[in-house]
């Protein structure tokens with residue numbers, strides 16, 4: 257395998273559990289995915305499917321008592337799922353950049369944009385004050401903020417929503433990470449600004465060959481931005497593959513339902529209800545295939561045995577029909 | 584920022600005028616001061632002379648204007664009780680109270696803030712839960728009980744520190760300070776601790792509640808996701824966002840401590856304003872009471888104005904548009 261093709265991120269059979277008095281809730285189960293340098297992986301699925309959870313688990317930011325119960329997370333050649341907090345601090349921001357959903361609340365209101373940028377830069381790159389300031393200003397310029405020297409000294413509330421999200425992107429890129437996890441980066445923004453932000457993100461990541469995990473509800477964003485799509489359902493990955501294939505020739509019955517229910521690009525998954533029923537709660541995921549109570553193609557095997565993610569065409573799908581056998 | 588400060592100060596002056604009006608009314612309503620000052624043997628001529636000297640023959644409006652004018656220059660008249668200048672009387676006592684209160688406040692911040700942060704970030708551990716429990720006791724224990732216990736343990740049993748008085752003081756102009764002599768500092772410790780215990784628990788509980796709130800916010804999670812070390816996130820990013828209510832509470836506490844340090848002052852025989860006020864009340868010494876009211880109100884108003892300005896220093900969003 258050529259060096260360029262080596263995955264930046266590789267998640268293997270990840271399982272995340274939340275132990276509680278009433279038993280153990282499994283938030284993620286058997287999630288495997290990988291992202292190459294410069295590749296953008298779109299992650300879609302209904303609300304509560306586990307998209308954000310996957311991102312948090314990779315960053316080591318699961319809230320207690322949540323924990324990785326099984327599986328591995330590899331960042332290049334380094335396994336990171338067992339590192340302690342101190343070690344993760346030198347990975348977060350340095351190797352994995354994060355973009356949150358709401359730019360209005362992602363920035364600390366009491367510090368200037370410049371101080372938050374230089375704080376991140378100095379933390380990870382060990383630069384002096386002046387050098388960090390220079391880098392911060394050039395980052396602000398890169399993300400398309402006009403007159404960055406003046407903006408450097410301003411507070412978040414002096415920026416518009418779109419401009420704040422650009423600042424958040426600058427923060428994510430501050431230490432030139434290899435991977436960016438963007439959790440619904442445009443959901444909270446004005447529709448007119450969403451496209452600008454996604455294309456900015458795409459442009460910067462292609463230039464710097466940064467891998468991106470892009471969580472979104474917006475199929476339009478996915479179609480325009482992503483190279484591959486991962487579809488999640490009830491804490492599991494049900495299908496993953498190149499964007500054109502998943503959008504136009506989905507393999508998994510759930511993905512098919514999802515795509516069929518989208519009247520036009522730009523619509524949001526959460527509002528569509530052409531698939532009858534709703535996603536099960538985490539403590540009530542049915543045996544076998546989690547989708548079986550809602551699946552039109554379900555057979556007897558589906559409620560007994562759980563299908564695993566197997567290669568189909570250029571992608572992979574977790575469905576007995578795709579596995580070549582019968583449902 | 585300057586406009587903001589000027590606005591706040593104008594506001595403060597209005598409030599002070601209202602307070603002066605109130606103090607003045609107390610003067611007028613408390614009965615004839617001449618009657619309070621004289622004895623059976625005083626002749627009518629002496630009474631009239633006294634009436635004239637106190638300016639009681641002029642119109643009410645003139646008296647009020649003069650009262651405000653004099654008060655603004657620090658002239659609150661003379662004590663009915665012993666004929667001494669009121670401001671001098673207060674000036675002798677005020678430093679003792681202020682030093683006690685400021686040291687107590689300092690202790691409560693230095694101890695209360697970190698404890699509040701600790702109990703928030705380590706909540707659920709046995710030691711933080713014990714602290715929480717102890718703080719309930721701290722809030723409910725009356726300060727004179729704390730004072731007496733401290734005296735019992737540290738002065739009577741251990742003999743480490745004096746149980747009453749202020750120790751030696753050094754005169755800096757009209758200000759007498761106990762902070763510059765070893766015996767003054769030793770005398771200050773116990774009453775300051777007694778006074779701060781309640782404040783420590785208040786600040787700790789307030790900071791804990793605010794921290795728990797702030798730690799849930801996105802910018803804290805984002806700071807963690809940026810790889811900012813945990814302690815820096817807690818003490819720089821989170822604590823700063825908790826400071827506003829702490830500033831308010833601390834300022835209001837300084838005010839109430841000065842006004843009500845009286846119990847602790849009594850327990851420790853601390854020669855402060857509280858003792859002076861008690862005496863003034865017993866003797867119906869109206870000028871002292873009026874001066875006390877004005878000075879305490881001035882302190883509250885000044886603290887309030889300082890709080891508003893501190894807010895603007897902490898939170899850029901309150902500085903007004905640029």
Ligand SMILES: Nc1ncnc2c1ncn2[C@@H]1O[C@H](COP(=O)(O)OP(=O)(O)OP(=O)(O)O)[C@@H](O)[C@H]1O
Pocket residue numbers: 274281283301302303304305306307308309310319320321322538
């Ligand atoms: N502390 C917790 N304890 C137990 N379960 C949790 C906890 N936090 C989250 N979950 C569960 O984990 C599941 C995955 O949530 P996640 O936030 O990843 O969904 P999502 O796909 O990002 O949805 P959305 O589109 O709404 O953001 C949810 O069903 C949620 O109820």
Ligand code: SF4
Pocket residue numbers: 508509510545546547548549551552553554555558563574575576577583
């Ligand atoms: S495994 Fe069975 S139930 Fe699950 S998606 Fe495939 S056909 Fe439907």
Ligand SMILES: [Mg+2]
Pocket residue numbers: 307308309439
């Ligand atoms: Mg989410």
